[in-house]
Amino acid sequence: MRLSQMIGQRLREAPRDAQTISHKFLARGGYCLPVSAGIFTLLPLGYRITQKIEQIIREEMDAIGGQELLMPVALTAELWQQSGRWESVGAELLRFKDRNGKDMMLGMTHEEACVHAVRANVSSYKQLPLMVYQIQTKYRDEARPRAGLIRTREFTMKDAYSFHTTQEDLERYYVICHQAYTRIFKRIGFKNFISIQADSGIFGGNRSDEFMAIADCGEDTLFVSPNGNYQANREVACANLTYTPEEPAPIEKVATPHAKTIAEVAEFLGVDAAHTCKAVFYKDSQGKLVFVNIRGDLEVNETKLAKVVKDSNLAFADDELIRSVGAVPGFASLYGLDFSQIRVVVDPSVVHSNNLVAGANEEQFHLKNFNYDRDVADKERVIVADIACVRDGDPSPVDGAPLKLLHGIEIGNIFQLGTKYSKPMECNYLDMDGKAKPMIMGCYGIGVGRSVAAIVEQCHDDYGPIWPMSIAPYQVHIIGLKYSEEAVKNACETLYADLRKAGVEVLLDDRGEKAGSAFADADLMGIPLRVVISPKTLATGEVEFKHRDWGKNSQMLPLQGLVEKLQEEIRQALAELNA
């Protein structure tokens, strides 16, 4: 490609909208162009990168027996009504009507469409297991798109679906897929990614893992053990807190005028927050009260709580509801309450701590020396479950090592779905015994566009992205300085033609720009190998050569044998990524 003809203008300054590194560089480098919030045109440079990523994914999915197909973007409501998601999914699902008034939608994920395809084509256990996948546009009407390509409304996703006769077989294949994902992200060039246990939703209970590219701008919060034996999303992470037992002291009612919050109570009584007990009240989807107790220095993890109470629509309770069971907002505790009509969830931090300050269920009063074991009467009605948020530095549940808080961009996610879709949609096979049974499903996703942005977050310097060879839009970037001079032009054109003949992907900067602009543009385009040709280099029959990540360093190479040398560099770089 000749840069003089390539569409995609480089900008000296980033658009004001751009906040993250990847958004700034992708905008400045002319990789993509915003059309609307979270909707982008991929310009040639950006599109070449996504195509390379897609090809890597394709190769690895094919290698584990995947069959590529293509499902529609526009789907009918009918399929989603069969699974129940037409009703259960909110405004992220873009719905519309066709000219006949029929309910339609844009696909945001394709479990239903895939089940539709498989149930029409597979009927015997002899055809299982199998995996199909597609690389296709998804649309999710996100409430808040952000960070350029990291969270968009329209995006390209690889989604795969596997079908099995048994849970054991699903689990076997799940491991294979997990390994394939690891290979994919290595080949794409991620320097730092991990897979973690994830929340699979309250009805799941099935396994789910997320692949996270570590990056400060990542939306997910992860806890990772320095020993590498524990890593989990904040939503599911657990800490193994240690407790120092104390002899229970006699309970004591103390006046705490106007002290309602944990901070105020702790301050007023001169104790630390870890010696207080916090009461938090939720309203479940039936409008009933859920009374949660946790130690004062900890926060409730609502994802964990939702799972414990099997209700994903928890909201904070209003004062009226709280008072209806005899608790006093701001001064509430389990002490002396009749909670036979409500659900009570207590975090182990309260059970294992002694002599806490707790509410007295009386305006302006708290209790000192509250001890769960001694002071809660109706313990069989209490659900004791870990519902605490992990904090940076909390001890790992595996070996007590301090967990580190990291941020990550979710680039892949794999689920064991079981029969969640196959059962309601009657995706059955006939088993050896001639009986119809629902297929056991897994699903596996990779965000392609998001991966482009995540790579930039991990691979860049002050001047622009540094594309890994495997996904670089071009492999070699030739810059001709003083292009108007015949010798330079001829040398550039010859090298350009020879490289293309040799199958090298090459971009030729034939604009005759001054060195400064040419180099700055080259940095923004991030092509891994750079060759500069000028009258000065040609005087000795040489070119200047550098890797994008060499900074300002470079070396001189003879024109003689240059094509072979560059081919060797490419081969080596690819080999490292594939290792």
Next chain:
RNA sequence: CGGGGUGUGGCUCAGCCUGGUUAGAGCGUCACGUUCGGGACGUGAAAGUCGGAGGUUCGAAUCCUCUCACCCCGACCA
């Protein structure tokens, strides 16, 4: 959906508070000339319904009302 912010040539912004000739600058683009190894310089040129609608006024980019879009924080994210 709550809170905050911003809309002025392709990009970054000034002007608005305190209304007053043909709305400015830098970058980018085009032409010519001098330059030429990390974003050169000169001269000239093209390019703007000042997000939109309504209002106040002799007069609105500027003041008022409504509205739309975009960004950030939060909620949500199967």
